Amino acid sequence: MTSRDGFQWTADTGLKAGVPSIGVISPPSNLASTDQPYDVIVVGGGYSGLTALRDATVAGLRVLLVEARDRIGGRSWSSNIGGYPFEMGGTWVHWGQPHIWREISRYQMRNELEMSFDFSRGVNHFQLRTNEGESIMTHEEEDALLAGALERFVNVDGDMGRKIMPYAHDTFHVAEARQYDNMSVQDRLKELSRSLSPNERASLESFLLLCSCGTLETTSFLEFLHWWALCGYTYRGCLDYLITYKFKGGQSSFAIKFFQEALSTGNLSYAFNSPVQTIRDDGKKVTLTTRSGREFTGSRLISTIPLNVLNSVTFDPPLDAQRMVAANIGHVNQCVKVHAEISNKDMRSWTGISYPFNKLTYAIGDGTTPAGNTHIVCFGGYFNHIQPEENVNETKKAVETLAPGNMDIERLVFHNWSKDEFAKGAWFFSPPRLLTTSLEALRTRQGNILFANSDWAVGWRSFIDGAIEEGTRAAMTVKEELGPQNSIRSHL
Amino acid sequence: MTSRDGFQWTADTGLKAGVPSIGVISPPSNLASTDQPYDVIVVGGGYSGLTALRDATVAGLRVLLVEARDRIGGRSWSSNIGGYPFEMGGTWVHWGQPHIWREISRYQMRNELEMSFDFSRGVNHFQLRTNEGESIMTHEEEDALLAGALERFVNVDGDMGRKIMPYAHDTFHVAEARQYDNMSVQDRLKELSRSLSPNERASLESFLLLCSCGTLETTSFLEFLHWWALCGYTYRGCLDYLITYKFKGGQSSFAIKFFQEALSTGNLSYAFNSPVQTIRDDGKKVTLTTRSGREFTGSRLISTIPLNVLNSVTFDPPLDAQRMVAANIGHVNQCVKVHAEISNKDMRSWTGISYPFNKLTYAIGDGTTPAGNTHIVCFGGYFNHIQPEENVNETKKAVETLAPGNMDIERLVFHNWSKDEFAKGAWFFSPPRLLTTSLEALRTRQGNILFANSDWAVGWRSFIDGAIEEGTRAAMTVKEELGPQNSIRSHL
Numbered sequence: 001m002t003s004r005d006g007f008q009w010t011a012d013t014g015l016k017a018g019v020p021s022i023g024v025i026s027p028p029s030n031l032a033s034t035d036q037p038y039d040v041i042v043v044g045g046g047y048s049g050l051t052a053l054r055d056a057t058v059a060g061l062r063v064l065l066v067e068a069r070d071r072i073g074g075r076s077w078s079s080n081i082g083g084y085p086f087e088m089g090g091t092w093v094h095w096g097q098p099h100i101w102r103e104i105s106r107y108q109m110r111n112e113l114e115m116s117f118d119f120s121r122g123v124n125h126f127q128l129r130t131n132e133g134e135s136i137m138t139h140e141e142e143d144a145l146l147a148g149a150l151e152r153f154v155n156v157d158g159d160m161g162r163k164i165m166p167y168a169h170d171t172f173h174v175a176e177a178r179q180y181d182n183m184s185v186q187d188r189l190k191e192l193s194r195s196l197s198p199n200e201r202a203s204l205e206s207f208l209l210l211c212s213c214g215t216l217e218t219t220s221f222l223e224f225l226h227w228w229a230l231c232g233y234t235y236r237g238c239l240d241y242l243i244t245y246k247f248k249g250g251q252s253s254f255a256i257k258f259f260q261e262a263l264s265t266g267n268l269s270y271a272f273n274s275p276v277q278t279i280r281d282d283g284k285k286v287t288l289t290t291r292s293g294r295e296f297t298g299s300r301l302i303s304t305i306p307l308n309v310l311n312s313v314t315f316d317p318p319l320d321a322q323r324m325v326a327a328n329i330g331h332v333n334q335c336v337k338v339h340a341e342i343s344n345k346d347m348r349s350w351t352g353i354s355y356p357f358n359k360l361t362y363a364i365g366d367g368t369t370p371a372g373n374t375h376i377v378c379f380g381g382y383f384n385h386i387q388p389e390e391n392v393n394e395t396k397k398a399v400e401t402l403a404p405g406n407m408d409i410e411r412l413v414f415h416n417w418s419k420d421e422f423a424k425g426a427w428f429f430s431p432p433r434l435l436t437t438s439l440e441a442l443r444t445r446q447g448n449i450l451f452a453n454s455d456w457a458v459g460w461r462s463f464i465d466g467a468i469e470e471g472t473r474a475a476m477t478v479k480e481e482l483g484p485q486n487s488i489r490s491h492l
Numbered sequence: 493m494t495s496r497d498g499f500q501w502t503a504d505t506g507l508k509a510g511v512p513s514i515g516v517i518s519p520p521s522n523l524a525s526t527d528q529p530y531d532v533i534v535v536g537g538g539y540s541g542l543t544a545l546r547d548a549t550v551a552g553l554r555v556l557l558v559e560a561r562d563r564i565g566g567r568s569w570s571s572n573i574g575g576y577p578f579e580m581g582g583t584w585v586h587w588g589q590p591h592i593w594r595e596i597s598r599y600q601m602r603n604e605l606e607m608s609f610d611f612s613r614g615v616n617h618f619q620l621r622t623n624e625g626e627s628i629m630t631h632e633e634e635d636a637l638l639a640g641a642l643e644r645f646v647n648v649d650g651d652m653g654r655k656i657m658p659y660a661h662d663t664f665h666v667a668e669a670r671q672y673d674n675m676s677v678q679d680r681l682k683e684l685s686r687s688l689s690p691n692e693r694a695s696l697e698s699f700l701l702l703c704s705c706g707t708l709e710t711t712s713f714l715e716f717l718h719w720w721a722l723c724g725y726t727y728r729g730c731l732d733y734l735i736t737y738k739f740k741g742g743q744s745s746f747a748i749k750f751f752q753e754a755l756s757t758g759n760l761s762y763a764f765n766s767p768v769q770t771i772r773d774d775g776k777k778v779t780l781t782t783r784s785g786r787e788f789t790g791s792r793l794i795s796t797i798p799l800n801v802l803n804s805v806t807f808d809p810p811l812d813a814q815r816m817v818a819a820n821i822g823h824v825n826q827c828v829k830v831h832a833e834i835s836n837k838d839m840r841s842w843t844g845i846s847y848p849f850n851k852l853t854y855a856i857g858d859g860t861t862p863a864g865n866t867h868i869v870c871f872g873g874y875f876n877h878i879q880p881e882e883n884v885n886e887t888k889k890a891v892e893t894l895a896p897g898n899m900d901i902e903r904l905v906f907h908n909w910s911k912d913e914f915a916k917g918a919w920f921f922s923p924p925r926l927l928t929t930s931l932e933a934l935r936t937r938q939g940n941i942l943f944a945n946s947d948w949a950v951g952w953r954s955f956i957d958g959a960i961e962e963g964t965r966a967a968m969t970v971k972e973e974l975g976p977q978n979s980i981r982s983h984l
Contacts, residue, residue, distance in 0.1 A: 058550065058551050058971075059550050059551075060552060095588075095590060095659075095660055095661045095951065096587075096588035096590070096724070097590065098587060098588070098589065098590040098591075098592075098593035098594045098597065099590070099593075099594050099597065100590075101590035101591075101661075101951075102590045102591050102594040102964070105590065105591065105661070105950075105951065105961055105964065105965070106964050106965070106968055108965075110659075110661055110662065110950070110951075111662065113659070115658070166607070167587075167602075167605070167737075168587055169587045169593075169597070169602055170602065170603065232588070232724050232726075232729060232732075233728075234724075234726070236725075237724060240724075245659075264975070458597075458602070459587065459593075459597065459602075469597055472594070472597065472598050473597075473598070473600075476598055479550075483756070
């Protein structure tokens with residue numbers, strides 16, 4: 001099946017919208033007229049929604065999924081081109097990410113992972129291009145460069161951030177941590193400016209922007225410290241957790257398990273291609289109206305609508321003031337993730353940073369395609385932002401600039417998350433002051449409406465793990481409140 | 493409620509068997525004559541069994557728990573003495589342990605943790621006592637000593653064990669790893685003998701024995717490499733994962749959540765104080781007979797009987813040959829864990845190793861009791877083994893020897909796992925060659941009987957996390973095979 005989402009370019013076909021994915025659901029709806037009212041309506045079929053509906057249906061609740069897209073996965077989905085998965089959004093996983101690993105283990109997929117990096121053959125180097133010139137380094141030198149810079153960057157407490165954030169899943173466990181949410185990473189860089197070499201500075205800034213995909217000024221230092229804590233307070237941990245282990249078959253091969261399990265209970269109804277217009281809670285039930293005017297009612301509604309588009313749906317009664325403030329501020333991640341298939345096999349072991357002059361600043365060899373070509377994944381963000389489908393030549397130029405002369409592009413694959421009306425950005429990254437002012441508000445329920453999204457998870461916030469954390473939380477609440485014995489159905 | 497398990501000594505009361513615990517279930521049975529046959533019989537109410545029965549009952553299956561003891565928790569349970577928990581077995585948890593953290597998060601208990609270590613006041617030192625004499629060090633020096641020795645110990649591949657075990661939840665991902673299961677940690681120590689200082693050697697051996705609680709000759713080097721990989725390939729990770737974060741209210745405050753959730757479904761029957769005598773699978777159903785002659789039948793049976801006591805139950809047909817071989821070999825962990833409440837408040841920030849001459853070799857300040865005393869937790873093992881209740885003076889002497897003159901003992905609390913007929917040892921630790929020969933066999937089902945225990949988990953084997961992993965796996969299987977729609981009940 002082919003999704004409307006995503007873009008692909010080859011010399012033969014030119015730019016085409018839509019890419020194949022095993023996350024597309026067909027038929028797009030299984031509604032029966034007898035299904036209403038539901039115990040729970042879940043809005044959104046990303047990992048938060050998938051987890052919530054899986055847990056709720058297994059527990060015997062009658063659930064309706066309403067999804068705007070033609071596919072599951074939300075901001076994490078894989079295209080499937082000739083049997084090869086290009087990850088359009090969330091990609092990497094790790095056994096130290098508790099919620100996702102529990103599911104990987106439960107679905108017996110722990111042996112379906114592979115590593116993005118393969119330094120066993122080819123150029124086997126790191127190419128750092130800055131305003132000062134170009135350096136070719138070994139990967140060991142790359143690690144030493146970044147580790148040294150990062151360790152100074154995070155070491156606000158003489159213990160590499162461990163004292164200020166001793167519980168990685170509790171950002172504010174130490175009250176003094178709050179001060180770092182008043183700082184951007186740019187503010188922190190200023191404190192270190194004299195101690196960083198030009199190469200350290202360029203690679204460090206590029207790494208920070210790889211995490212936030214915002215700008216240095218709009219990236220909360222606290223949230224970066226949180227990522228650092230999650231990664232075990234080491235650079236090597238950052239590599240392990242953030243960019244190493246991925247599904248051989250792509251994220252959609254994992255997401256579909258949740259959907260299939262829910263479906264097998266007989267308790268799941270679903271409607272894809274159904275953007276939501278209004279959500280009304282009269283205190284007894286929640287009524288959802290789609291843009292096409294279709295109405296659904298349920299005892300509870302779990303909204304997994306991302307922060308950056310929360311203000312595009314009308315809630316009645318309106319959303320709490322602080323939640324609206326947060327939604328209107330939004331998170332800052334405008335990631336541009338471009339996959340390039342190139343014929344140079346030796347680039348499999350290449351990594352590179354081109355910063356600050358390039359539109360794509362951080363890239364690694366990520367795989368070998370069925371044609372035997374090298375798959376390079378490239379990242380850009382709001383700093384030097386491009387809309388990659390608007391000018392494919394500019395996008396190709398940005399890929400080529402990462403390693404001039406070595407990027408013979410045969411294919412590009414990407415999703416423009418900035419223009420995606422159901423996401424308006426990629427994974428959550430907080431600007432200064434958003435977490436301290438709004439995290440608790442975003443986590444709070446409002447009447448019969450629960451809000452579940454990785455954007456306000458407490459642990460791996462921004463990650464698939466955080467989405468599953470949130471879906472689990474929401475399902476647990478509705479299960480406790482409705483229970484099998486309290487299901488609407490059982491009273492009919 | 494007071495469990496039969498465990499021992500407590502004070503000067504006033506002397507030695508008494510049995511300690512209070514919130515894991516004791518009263519009444520000990522809720523059986524109704526109409527319950528049989530069950531979809532699933534779960535043997536054992538440790539975390540494997542609790543997870544299996546929780547998941548199965550939530551999914552609508554009718555489950556019977558048969559437990560030999562008067563309490564839940566198996567090898568992880570906390571006494572509750574004057575409102576203060578002493579952990580009798582499994583204790584520490586971490587957010588990078590995926591299965592347990594998912595449950596901690598799901599039960600909203602992530603803010604109910606605290607740290608064992610508190611170096612904020614008091615002696616704040618590490619006391620190393622060896623045959624060569626005594627050294628008092630800072631905790632930084634302690635970390636440097638152990639980290640340096642451990643890094644040389646595990647560095648078989650020039651990359652701190654990362655190359656030989658790149659997937660911590662897949663011990664044998666790299667085939668060459670198997671060779672290290674032919675080695676004991678003693679064999680590995682011999683390779684390094686010239687490079688270790690006496691203090692390095694004593695602290696390293698003591699640390700290895702803290703992990704296995706066997707002897708150096710009976711501790712698989714491969715399994716230690718597996719622990720190292722799980723801990724993020726660093727000594728600091730070992731501290732974080734193995735001995736830092738614990739429940740303020742004790743493990744039983746967590747275990748009871750699983751039991752309560754299962755009970756709330758209305759699908760759980762249970763019988764405590766019911767040791768199993770025989771388990772018979774006729775190919776259609778499984779019949780369990782207790783020592784008192786009571787019979788129960790179910791479509792499936794999930795045995796969570798630990799490895800070291802698997803040969804104490806009669807299976808018909810008999811257990812597979814390789815499983816029996818493994819059960820008869822057994823694991824090597826004969827941990828002696830003794831809690832001492834001492835009046836010296838300054839010892840809160842103390843850690844110590846007394847090795848090899850002492851009966852308790854590794855200890856840390858673990859908390860402050862309601863009386864304001866210091867709680868020290870002390871570990872010994874099969875090396876220099878004691879039965880701590882047989883000669884309390886010898887046990888007190890072993891505590892006192894850790895820090896002569898500073899251990900003014902007011903209370904001792906412990907569980908003798910070696911004499912416990914339902915465990916015959918503490919957490920799993922593999923002797924050489926057991927994993928390579930038997931891990932897969934132990935994980936295999938036999939007809940309608942599934943085997944779930946942390947002893948043969950793939951990830952955090954030996955840990956509570958591994959128990960939950962295994963319970964999850966077993967429940968998933970019975971859910972897929974029986975499903976709500978295939979439940980025996982729905983056919984009646």
